[in-house]
Amino acid sequence: MKVALVCTQGGHLTETLQVLDAFAGCDIFFITHFSSRDEEVRSIAPTYFCPNIGERPLVFLRTFVWALRVLLRERPQVIFSTGSEIALPFFFWGKILGIKTIFLESWCRVHGLSRTGKLAYPLVDEFWVQWPQLLEACGPKAKYHGGVI
Secondary structure, X not given: OEEEEEEOOOXXXXXXXXXXXXXXXOEEEEEEEOOOOHHHHHOOOOEEEEOOOOOOHHHHHHHHHHHHHHHHHHOOOEEEEEEXXXXXXXXXXXXXXXXXXXXXXXXXXXXXOOHHHHHHOOOOOEEEEOOHHHXXXXXXXXXXXXXXX
């Protein structure tokens, strides 16, 4: 099974690396931003890099088009993300292309969803939280499978 691991660098990448064993035996690749951790990510699996989107609408739109190209080239069966905004274009295209999508809300989100979580919720097939009390802030799609850390 081919899996796209989509995350920003920093804490989201750290959480993704902590669940990497769940993808043992899968053909994985990363999609992330350029940062000082580029070599670390490249040493694990093939990686696609894009500029940090942040809150820049033009960069987001360019990433939206780029995300479709990456997905059509790689043809993953699953898109998994811990966030942040980089996940949204991939989840959108995943929904349209029929690719299974999974979002894991950040460990630091205990009582309320992140902005990405709120936007990703209607797009993803699976929405996982790391705190049982966070289920109260989510809809019926949310599931608790324990914490990553």
